[in-house]
Amino acid sequence: VKIKKLKNVFVTFSSFCMNNQGLIRECHHDFPQQYDNYVNEASQYYYDVEDHPDNLIKLDDDKTYLAIHHPWFNYYHWICESIFRLWLVRRQLDSLVLILPEYYKEADFIIGSLEPFHIQNIFYIPNGKSLMVKNLCLPQVKPICDSYNALHLKQVSEFYRNYVFNEKKISIDQPEKLYVSRGLASRRKVTNEAEIITVLKKYGFTIFHPENFNFLQQVAIFSKVKYLVGEHGSGLTNLLFMDKNSSLLELHKDKTNELDHPSPLFWYMAEALGVNYYHQVCETEGKEDYF
Numbered sequence: 423v424k425i426k427k428l429k430n431v432f433v434t435f436s437s438f439c440m441n442n443q444g445l446i447r448e449c450h451h452d453f454p455q456q457y458d459n460y461v462n463e464a465s466q467y468y469y470d471v472e473d474h475p476d477n478l479i480k481l482d483d484d485k486t487y488l489a490i491h492h493p494w495f496n497y498y499h500w501i502c503e504s505i506f507r508l509w510l511v512r513r514q515l516d517s518l519v520l521i522l523p524e525y526y527k528e529a530d531f532i533i534g535s536l537e538p539f540h541i542q543n544i545f546y547i548p549n550g551k552s553l554m555v556k557n558l559c560l561p562q563v564k565p566i567c568d569s570y571n572a573l574h575l576k577q578v579s580e581f582y583r584n585y586v587f588n589e590k591k592i593s594i595d596q597p598e599k600l601y602v603s604r605g606l607a608s609r610r611k612v613t614n615e616a617e618i619i620t621v622l623k624k625y626g627f628t629i630f631h632p633e634n635f636n637f638l639q640q641v642a643i644f645s646k647v648k649y650l651v652g653e654h655g656s657g658l659t660n661l662l663f664m665d666k667n668s669s670l671l672e673l674h675k676d677k678t679n680e681l682d683h684p685s686p687l688f689w690y691m692a693e694a695l696g697v698n699y700y701h702q703v704c705e706t707e708g709k710e711d712y713f
Contacts, residue, residue, distance in 0.1 A: 423562040424448060425510055427486075431560075433553040435523055436493045438464035439560060450493070452565035463493065467552045479553050481521075486557040487545065488518040497531055497656035498687070505535055506571070507561035509578055512539065518559055519543040534637030538585040568687045572694035579662050579695070582641045592642045597628035600643075602652030602660075612653055612673065612704070622651065632657050658688045666696035675706045 426448050432440040438460060439449040450460045471478040481487055490507040492499040511518065524546040526532045547553060564570075586592050601622045603615065612618060619629055627649070632640060644650075644660040651671045652658050661670055670692050674684040684703070692699035 423507075423510070423564055426558075426560040426562065428558045428560055429556065431555045431558040432468060433489055433521065433555055433558065434464055434467035435547055435550055435552055436463065436467070437489060437491045438467070438493060439489065439558070440464055440468065446560065448560050448562035449489070450563055451567055453567075460493075471552050477551050479547070479551050481545070481553055482556045484557065485519050485543075486517065486559050487553075487555050488515075488520045488559045488561075489555075490520070490561060491522055491526070492563070498659045500532060501535060501659050501662065502570075502687075502691070503563060503567075505578065506574055507563065508536075508539065509574060509581075510561045511559060514559075515539060515541055519545050521545045521547060521553065521555075523547050524549050531637045535582075537638070538582060538589070568685065568690050570691055570694045575662065575691065575694050582638075583645050583663060586638055586641045586645070590638060592638060594639055594642050596643055596646035597630075598646060598648040599625070599627040600630050600647045600650050601627045602630050602632065602650065602657035604653050604655055604657065627651065632660075654685060654688070661688060661692060661695070661697060664695070664697055667698065669698040670700065672699070672701040674701055674703050676703045 426446070428439075428441065428446070430441060431446070434440075437449060439446040445461055445464055450457075488508075488511065490504045492504050508520075520541055520543065522532070522544060527546060599622075601619065603619075604612070622629070630643070635643065640660055641663050644663040645665070647664055648668045649671075650658070650661060650664065650669070651673070653673045654675070658670070658672060664670075670688065672688055684701075689699050689701065691697075
């Protein structure tokens with residue numbers, strides 16, 4: 423991936439970047455079937471400021487602004503893509519101003535994951551506004567979502583673990599066997615979870631709801647997990663903090679997604695981290711989000 427230094431860039435609230443050549447390729451994934459959607463969303467912001475000039479903020483000073491946020495706002499894409507874009511420029515942060523949507527301030531996993539970087543300068547984009555940036559630093563979104571740089575995965579994992587235990591000195595119960603439940607999530611749930619929990623408890627597993635812990639607490643918890651079970655979803659992102667030779671069992675729905683195969687995101691991440699990976703394909707019941 424590249425780190426681009428660009429002049430006079432239109433940056434949408436959702437992070438798409440455009441210049442006089444069109445949509446800048448380093449700001450989005452390389453999924454041809456989704457490209458038209460990227461362009462359409464970016465264009466909507468562009469035409470909005472043409473019709474409503476007050477929705478454009480000009481950052482035309484001599485500072486260099488840093489864009490890392492992702493058009494798909496969720497835990498996985500922030501931790502496994504945005505944070506790794508930040509990692510690429512970690513030694514330059516004193517000379518950069520990070521730009522983020524205003525509502526990111528309300529998300530614990532955003533603020534918590536930024537804390538160890540000690541970023542001094544952040545410009546929060548007011549809701550719905552777009553930017554015209556004179557000087558932009560744009561670390562590239564990795565072209566393929568389910569690809570990883572193994573070295574960077576290990577470096578970032580160690581970076582957070584070191585911060586949690588040596589600087590924050592977080593002390594928390596750290597079970598070695600964990601089942602990540604999506605019982606509090608709005609979708610992609612297991613219909614017979616009560617039966618699964620009965621079996622897992624028999625073998626000493628702790629039932630874990632990520633919503634009940636802040637980001638840095640989750641880093642501390644997962645750093646000691648040796649056996650992890652969970653449905654495909656953002657909750658498995660925390661395998662990033664597990665030790666080499668620990669193990670993951672991922673539960674996959676049997677119906678395919680828009681990419682026409684069960685997502686290999688966590689399989690590939692586990693492989694890069696040296697975590698043993700297993701998965702079970704589960705029968706889908708009713709809506710595809712339930713199995």
